[in-house]
Amino acid sequence: MLDSLRKNAPVWLSLLAGAVLWEIAGRNSNPAFLVPLSETLVRLWQLMGSPQFATQALDSATLFVTGVGLGIVVGMPLGLLLARVRIIRVGIDPYIMTLYATPMVALIPFILSLMGFGFAPKVLVVFLFSVFPVLYNTVEGARSIKPELIEVARSYRSSERALWREVMIPYTLPYTMTGVRQAIARGLVGMVAAEFFLSATGLGQLIMNASQNFDTSGVFAMILLIGVIGVALMRLGLYIEQRFARWRI
Amino acid sequence: MADITTPLARAPVRLGGLVSTETQARIVCGLVILLAWELIVRAFAPAYVAKPTGVVMAIPKVITDPAFLEATGVTLWACAQGLAISIVLGTVIGLAMGRSELVDRSLRHYINGFNAVPMIIVLPLVSLWFGYTSGARLATIVFAAIFSIIINTADGARSVPREYLEVARSFRSHRMRMLIDIVMPSSLPYFLAGLRLAAGRALIGAVVAEFFTAIGGVGYFILYNSRIFKHNEAFVGVLLLAAFGVGFEVLVGWSTLRFLPWYRRDEKTS
Numbered sequence: 001m002l003d004s005l006r007k008n009a010p011v012w013l014s015l016l017a018g019a020v021l022w023e024i025a026g027r028n029s030n031p032a033f034l035v036p037l038s039e040t041l042v043r044l045w046q047l048m049g050s051p052q053f054a055t056q057a058l059d060s061a062t063l064f065v066t067g068v069g070l071g072i073v074v075g076m077p078l079g080l081l082l083a084r085v086r087i088i089r090v091g092i093d094p095y096i097m098t099l100y101a102t103p104m105v106a107l108i109p110f111i112l113s114l115m116g117f118g119f120a121p122k123v124l125v126v127f128l129f130s131v132f133p134v135l136y137n138t139v140e141g142a143r144s145i146k147p148e149l150i151e152v153a154r155s156y157r158s159s160e161r162a163l164w165r166e167v168m169i170p171y172t173l174p175y176t177m178t179g180v181r182q183a184i185a186r187g188l189v190g191m192v193a194a195e196f197f198l199s200a201t202g203l204g205q206l207i208m209n210a211s212q213n214f215d216t217s218g219v220f221a222m223i224l225l226i227g228v229i230g231v232a233l234m235r236l237g238l239y240i241e242q243r244f245a246r247w248r249i
Numbered sequence: 250m251a252d253i254t255t256p257l258a259r260a261p262v263r264l265g266g267l268v269s270t271e272t273q274a275r276i277v278c279g280l281v282i283l284l285a286w287e288l289i290v291r292a293f294a295p296a297y298v299a300k301p302t303g304v305v306m307a308i309p310k311v312i313t314d315p316a317f318l319e320a321t322g323v324t325l326w327a328c329a330q331g332l333a334i335s336i337v338l339g340t341v342i343g344l345a346m347g348r349s350e351l352v353d354r355s356l357r358h359y360i361n362g363f364n365a366v367p368m369i370i371v372l373p374l375v376s377l378w379f380g381y382t383s384g385a386r387l388a389t390i391v392f393a394a395i396f397s398i399i400i401n402t403a404d405g406a407r408s409v410p411r412e413y414l415e416v417a418r419s420f421r422s423h424r425m426r427m428l429i430d431i432v433m434p435s436s437l438p439y440f441l442a443g444l445r446l447a448a449g450r451a452l453i454g455a456v457v458a459e460f461f462t463a464i465g466g467v468g469y470f471i472l473y474n475s476r477i478f479k480h481n482e483a484f485v486g487v488l489l490l491a492a493f494g495v496g497f498e499v500l501v502g503w504s505t506l507r508f509l510p511w512y513r514r515d516e517k518t519s
Contacts (some may be wrong), residue, residue: 010351011352011354011358013355014358014359015358017355018359019502022340032377036445036477076473076514088274090270090271090275091275091277091279095278095282101449102491102494103452103456103490105457106487106490107461108460108485109475109483110298110299113476113478114294114298127279185365186366188367189369191370193457196369196372197461201311207370207373210373211374212374219373219377222370223370223374224375227363227365227366228366230366231361231365231366233365234365239426240269248287
């Protein structure tokens with residue numbers, strides 16, 4: 001107990017020092033630029049207590065879950081299918097890699113002028129942000145299935161269905177989960193981007209409102225909140241990934 | 250790109266044939282994708298929507314347009330400046346974190362935390378701080394790029410083989426000399442991997458900052474042209490961004506092979 005306290009002391013001290021530094025800097029600078037931590041927390045409390053906060057947060061959560069969920073539901077089976085048919089996989093691999101590396105933000109203006117301001121275009125943005133990590137990692141995983149595994153299954157006359165259920169899916173799942181972790185992180189970026197650049201709703205709208213009203217403490221409060229959500233989601237993603245990583249051969 | 254599903258025993262015999270079928274498959278898939286895009290847009294979408302033939306036709310006009318060239322220059326220059334700042338600050342902080350337990354423990358949570366925050370979220374803040382100016386873009390780029398450089402440099406500095414440092418110490422090497430002659434060269438590959446990530450993120454940072462603040466650059470070029478329904482022209486901007494992303498990847502990969510030939514990790518991963 002004492003040992004772990006001593007080991008973690010620098011961490012707590014550094015967090016404390018950061019908080020104190022923020023507070024002092026905030027008190028000694030123009031409130032339009034930097035507000036102290038205490039004020040930020042008070043503002044955050046106010047914002048979270050306001051009646052519109054719950055609906056806005058729910059809005060964002062719906063967008064995030066729908067988009068990332070679709071990304072996983074589409075990305076994984078498509079990845080397996082592409083991987084199973086070797087010639088398609090070889091052919092399509094470079095394009096998936098290119099799309100995986102393409103900054104999807106650049107496509108937002110097109111989506112805006114094509115689909116307007118509704119819920120669907122925003123889901124599309126989150127989907128585009130999250131589908132390629134899942135797809136890419138699933139294909140990577142399926143590519144690394146040892147050929148012996150499939151050959152053995154074949155020589156025992158496994159049906160295609162059994163091959164999928166017993167070999168393909170269990171083998172690629174850990175890889176897919178790496179993709180899911182990346183999809184969660186990217187989906188959050190997609191969510192905020194959609195809320196900033198398409199129509200302002202959800203948490204993105206709360207930030208935009210604060211920024212447009214020069215409510216610096218509101219901006220800080222929302223950044224703190226979304227930062228915490230980001231860190232929490234990253235933890236969740238790592239947990240999911242590590243849970244499945246144990247299977248990895 | 251090693252293909253693991255090809256049994257090794259068979260590979261040498263079929264290698265010549267395989268390479269060409271793979272290339273063929275890639276070309277055919279590419280054509281199918283382009284054709285599907287073209288046909289779907291022609292059949293279902295309004296005339297202004299970008300389609301491959303339209304984009305190709307737009308390329309000569311766009312890349313000779315002085316406004317586009319200026320926008321490209323502005324964005325790239327901002328990225329270069331942002332990367333330079335990130336490299337200098339990021340290397341210093343990263344090396345300090347990698348070599349000093351105390352610095353590492355005190356900064357690690359902040360660095361990892363900031364790295365997990367979607368960088369797009371700082372846009373309202375930097376626009377409050379810097380106004381709708383190129384300073385806001387530069388700040389966004391630095392915020393987008395610096396953390397991957399710090400994290401990777403710290404990883405590299407942490408993984409310096411202990412023996413090297415022990416030998417240097419027993420020859421009574423100066424701390425600074427050890428840092429420059431041992432720690433920095435041996436963490437260089439990690440740094441390059443971080444730089445590779447950072448460059449992509451810097452480009453994205455520049456684009457989102459231009460979307461948000463409407464200051465001139467490639468991002469604004471895309472935004473403006475798609476608003477006035479010139480999707481083909483706007484898409485040329487997207488292609489340019491993708492080309493720069495890929496180009497930088499290739500450049501870093503090539504210089505790793507060329508200047509750090511002892512470093513072979515890349516062969517496995519790429």
